[in-house]
Structure formats: C-alpha cells, structure tokens
Amino acid sequence: MKPHLLLAALLFIATASATIAQAAEPVAAPSFSGTTLEGQRYDLGARRGRVVMAVLWRSDCPVCIDKLPELRANAQGWKSAPFDLVLINLDTPKSDAQTYERLRRQVAPGEQSVYSFWQGEVQLPAAWRTGDRLPHTLIIDREGKVAATFQGRIPPAAWNQVADLLP
Secondary structure: OOHHHHHHHHHHHHHHOEEEEOOOOOEEOOOOEEEOOOOOEEEHHHHOOOEEEEEEEOOOOHHHHHHHHHHHHHHHHOOOOOEEEEEEEOOOOHHHHHHHHHHHHHHOOOOOOEEEEEHHHEEOOHHHHOOOOOOEEEEEOOOOEEEEEEEEOOOOHHHHHHHHHOO
C-alpha cells in the first residue's frame, strides 16, 4: 500500500473511533439525580465545584466493558481531587446492572468518587439518551456546564480535558 494511502486510512480509523462534540461555549448540564446501585442519593446540581464525567453504557457493549477499568483507575488517581465518575448502566434488566456492580465491588473494593446507577432509577435527561454509539460520555465542568461529549471509544484527550478543568 502506498504510504499516503496508508496514512489516510490510519487517520480515518483514528477519527472514526469516537465522535467528539465540543461546544464553543459550554451549555448548562441538564438536571440529573437518582439513587446509586449502593443506595446513595446523588444530585448533579449539588455537585457544583466538582468535575463530573458521566458515562452511559451497557454490559453488552464491548467498548464499554473494555473502558470501564480505565475509567475507574483514573477516578481513583483523582480521588483527592474534586472529581466524580458517574456510570449509568442502560441495561434493560436491573439484574444485569446489579451483577456488574457486585463484581466491581469485589474486584475494586473501596473505590471513591465512582457512582453507579441503573437507568431505571434515575431521572435521566432526554438529551443524554440520544447517543447512537456507546459509551456516551459527558464531561461537566465545575460550574455545571457540559464541556464536551463523546460517543464511542473515549479518546485519551478526554482525560487531558478533565485535568485542565480540575483546580
């Protein structure tokens, strides 16, 4: 294959793996609240001053399952920072979400700043359900505004953006 065709193919693959939307001016995040799978109340509006990464995923999504350990590891690296990782499971049966959560707690007990929800027990904004490709990820800044959204594989640059938003 000719070098310029190979380069073009690699660039296409790299950019096709994630859809990134970044508003020139961040917009206010819709209200989001609910009860975690562990029974904790969570209200996004009450989390002002913290950077939040909300990830909508399903257990039958290979990309989602592949990314979850990285997401949780990064959240633990920032456990002393004002950062929340919000995982919203979109599985239809609640039992699938509960099974994953039970396994997560066995593998990584004591994780901090990781909040897991099942979609049936949260007031999920309609705008968050529009993602065609999972995982659907939103980065919410400390003022409660959506700084970026990603559909599909979460690019490494997303973590740089989170770091830039932290104090």
